[in-house]
Amino acid sequence: MDILEVKDLSVKVEGKLILKGLNFSLKEGASHILFGPNGSGKTTLIGALMGLPEYEVTSGKILFQGTDITNASTDERAKLGMVVGFQNPPEITGVKLGDLLKLCLGKPVSDDFSPEELKQIEAFRLNSFLNRNVNLGFSGGERKRSEILQLIFLKPKLLLLDEPDSGVDVESLRMIASEIQRYVENSGSSALIITHKGDILDYIKAKYGCILLNGKFHCFTNPMRIYEDIKRLGYEECVSCRIRTDEGWRNNNGQRK
Numbered sequence: 001m002d003i004l005e006v007k008d009l010s011v012k013v014e015g016k017l018i019l020k021g022l023n024f025s026l027k028e029g030a031s032h033i034l035f036g037p038n039g040s041g042k043t044t045l046i047g048a049l050m051g052l053p054e055y056e057v058t059s060g061k062i063l064f065q066g067t068d069i070t071n072a073s074t075d076e077r078a079k080l081g082m083v084v085g086f087q088n089p090p091e092i093t094g095v096k097l098g099d100l101l102k103l104c105l106g107k108p109v110s111d112d113f114s115p116e117e118l119k120q121i122e123a124f125r126l127n128s129f130l131n132r133n134v135n136l137g138f139s140g141g142e143r144k145r146s147e148i149l150q151l152i153f154l155k156p157k158l159l160l161l162d163e164p165d166s167g168v169d170v171e172s173l174r175m176i177a178s179e180i181q182r183y184v185e186n187s188g189s190s191a192l193i194i195t196h197k198g199d200i201l202d203y204i205k206a207k208y209g210c211i212l213l214n215g216k217f218h219c220f221t222n223p224m225r226i227y228e229d230i231k232r233l234g235y236e237e238c239v240s241c242r243i244r245t246d247e248g249w250r251n252n253n254g255q256r257k
């Protein structure tokens, strides 16, 4: 069963065509790993899936649980259960992290956290951050931890995570990635995770991977295998490989090799 289906999606940013006719689907209850060099359009894809206004869909369709959301607003997509973990989580002056976390949990800011919620906040090592403005003066790794905890508290059906492992130390990576894995496993939700590294695959069970290069998808197969090949061969050489098989994601691009 697919949670998200994308058909022939092309996207422009500032008038420039970035994504060129993408076809893919995301499975329910599974994590999917997206690799791609800098500037290939990964962040653009997440922005377009979430309906952020700077990304102009020029052709194609996006279906969420069978419903066409191509023209739905970002709010509507969020209400359906889609969330984005940003590559660079923004600072929010005047909003305390503790209050935002309560809003994510759907409770009034005057309520206390439950013992279970406090345990999760502690697991993310954010207890001493609750009275601070969201992300203001947070280190890169602290921002990522705060972002992922907010998303998990929202209990989404689909997590779109833009490099959740960038700028985080080894221990934070283990913690963030294990919590994402635990959430996906327990909730039956799905995730699309962008990464440049393979370390996250030590903690996240993912069968499905692919590469975005020059606005097109290549190599739908096991993510660890893709990562090893990229490391060994580089992106251009990797996607020119002729023996790839499509073992996972549906790929209607006719790019099967």
Ligand SMILES: Nc1ncnc2c1ncn2[C@@H]1O[C@H](COP(=O)(O)OP(=O)(O)OP(=O)(O)O)[C@@H](O)[C@H]1O
Pocket (backbone or CB within 6 Å): 013, 014, 018, 036, 037, 038, 039, 040, 041, 042, 043, 044, 045, 054, 087
């Ligand atoms: N607001 C914008 N104005 C102009 N060009 C943009 C804008 N946003 C993105 N682009 C361009 O679109 C292309 C894709 O950018 P995108 O951020 O999606 O890449 P990415 O794959 O996420 O890269 P990275 O790995 O560096 O995060 C880049 O060439 C980028 O310069």
Ligand SMILES: [Mg+2]
Pocket (backbone or CB within 6 Å): 042, 043, 044, 087, 162
């Ligand atoms: Mg990016």
